[in-house]
Amino acid sequence: MKQAYDVIVVGLGHAGSEAALACARMGLSTLALTLKRERAAVMSCNPAVGGTAKGHLVRELDALGGEMGRVADLTGTHFKTLNASKGPAVQATRVLCDRDAYARAMQAVLFNQPGLTVHEAEVSQVVAEGGRVAGVVLGDGTQVAARAVLLTTGTFLQALMHVGEKKEVGGRLGDEAARGLSDSLRALGFTLGRFKTGTPARLVRDSIDWAALAPQPGDFPPRPLSLRTKWARELTGADAAFPCQPAVTCALTYTTPETHRILRDNLHRSPLYQGEIVGRGPRYCPSLEDKVVRFSARERHLVFLEPEGPTSPLVYPAGLSTSLPADVQLDFLRTLPGLGAVEVARYGYAVEYDYAPPTQLHGTLETKRVEGLYFAGQLNGTSGYEEAAFQGLYAGIQAGLKVKGEPALELGRHEAHGAVLVDELVTRGVDEPFRMFTSRSEHRLRLREGNADLRLVRYGARVGLVGRELAERVEARERAVRGEVERLKRTGLAARLKRPEVTYASLARGAGEGWPELAADVVEEVEVEVKYEGYIVMAERAAAREAEAWDGWRIPGDFAYGGVRGLSAEAVEKLEKHRPGTVGQARRVPGLTPAAISLLLVALKREGLGEGARGGV
Secondary structure (H helix, E strand, O other), X not given: OOOEEEEEEEOOOHHHHHHHHHHHHOOXXXXXXXXXXXXXXXXXOOOEEEOOOHHHHHHHHHHOOOOHHHHHHHHEEEEEXXXXXXXXXXXXXXEEEOHHHHHHHHHHHHHOOOOEEEEEOOEEEEEXXXXXXXXXXXXXXXXXXXXXXXXXXXXXXXXXXEEOOEEEEOOEOOEOOEOOHHHHHHHOOOOOEEEEEEEOXXXXXXXXXXXXXXXXXXXXXXXXXXXXXXXXXXXXXXXOOOOOOOXXXXXXXXXXXXXXXXXXXXXXXXXXXXXXXXXXXXXXXXXXXXXXXXXXOOOOOEEEEXXXXXXXXXXXXXXXXXXXXXXHHHHHHOOOOOOOOOOEEEOOEEEEEEEXXXXXXXXXXXXXXXXXXXXXXXXXXXXXXXXXXXHHHHHHHHHHHHHOOOOOOOOOOOOOHHHHHHHHHHHHOOOOOEOOOHHHOOOOOOOOHHHHHHHHHHHHHHOOOOOXXXXXXXXXXXXXXXXXXXXXXXXXXXXXXXXXXXXXXXXXXXXXXXXXXXXXXXXXXXXXXXXXXHHHHXXXXXXXXXXXXXXXXXXXXXXXXXXXXXXXXXXXXXXXHHOOOEHHHHHOOOOOOHHHHHHHHHHHHHOOOOOOOOOOO
16 A cells, blocks of 8 residues: 555445546546455345436446446346336336345456555544645554545444444444544534434345245346446347346235234334434335334335345345344244244344535535545435445546546536436435435436436546447447437328337338338337427426526525525525525525525625526516
């Protein structure tokens, strides 16, 4: 390990892995610091990548040059397209992975990446000089200099694990907590909060009565997440070995009234209901005891039993996150169909940890207080591997560009769900662990999994993370799609294709000879573009009117909100805290009323700052 690097990445979870690889691949000397090398890129909770909106993020990350999608394909054991019967905007890929194989595959990429040094150490302090980051101090007192520092600390800051009445310091079972970094961040002026997350018990595979359960096989043929997987298959033939891992079959079970009775009778033993856990947990992934209380009218909750690998003895019961005592966990588990004699290899637990409210960041994920310091992942209050990975890649790209003296990468909300994710974080902030949904995007009809490459590969190529050959293949696909859509419109066939009962294949069959032979992914995109054009146009016009009226109206960074006549002290506090860059961002600040926005607009106009507006007051 040298004493100076271009970039230091602290933490090697899903965010840190993407950040470190991005910086190194951009030609920067990069140091990644982690508590344990063998725990890098470990799937701490569910052994899956993708899902609703999350699959979109992974496809976008992949198009920008990230690694998660490719590793998920390499280690995937169960591929599923969610919402397959719904519109293409909400269809999403989910890949169940071999948990151990995923970590090994990502570690192999990290440890063999030129320009990247991985070192075991705890970071106790971030060093800043004159408002700019200068490096970090390690637990043994060693100081390492850097031109940029990225913190991707996950759930490890001041982390505390709960299983019933028992407490243990640590950010993950078998791992320690990061103890000194929170104090260092507070000393630099950052505000920290407290969140919690949780994970279910791991079940012994052979103790489950699989014959009594409804099997849930994966899709065949499966759809890969990564462009590089797809390209490799095309180059080697359709019968190329994919997936690389043997397939597994999952199963479906559910909680029962007896399950719920046991949970209610033992709420007094739950650290969540005892007040021992002060951090707020994710609303969209609550603990089982919380679900039973909040949804008391529901007679059952579905549970998906997911093997952690083809040969793994462990099963992940998705939907059973809990921090109840071990004896209670075993009691309620054995009330589920198929689990009457189940054995538990590891009991579920909750983790409390420090996070930094992301309104303290610029849109590049660089902190406002310290230049050259970036936050990404669960440190920003998000939940989920995919949200973390996209942030890690995005922060890594931005840090790399800044160190190289190049302009930042500016992705708009109309270009990527990942851009929506970042904008929501830095503008609105979080009051609970943040999860991405397609409904958060006003451009969701345009931002589909199937066209992520068409939207974003050019940006990945620009920053040096996507190779020329792949970029040219995507450009060729884009030309083919555009050309065929134009041909269909020119010949009047587009109007026929818009009919629900008409498909591109049926048009081709009726046309006879002379019909162009196009790749399957081109045909799929053409059909979606034509059929949904009207809906997309309407949605885009509405979004454009919104953006033109508000997002184009910029607010100076030093604007004095305290001088706005009539603005309440609460509104001034929120605006000073968030420092929105545009009126559009100000409108998205939680708790700001329309009246407050009107007063702000009047003040901007009075100071001659209204020229950018298009929609009036």
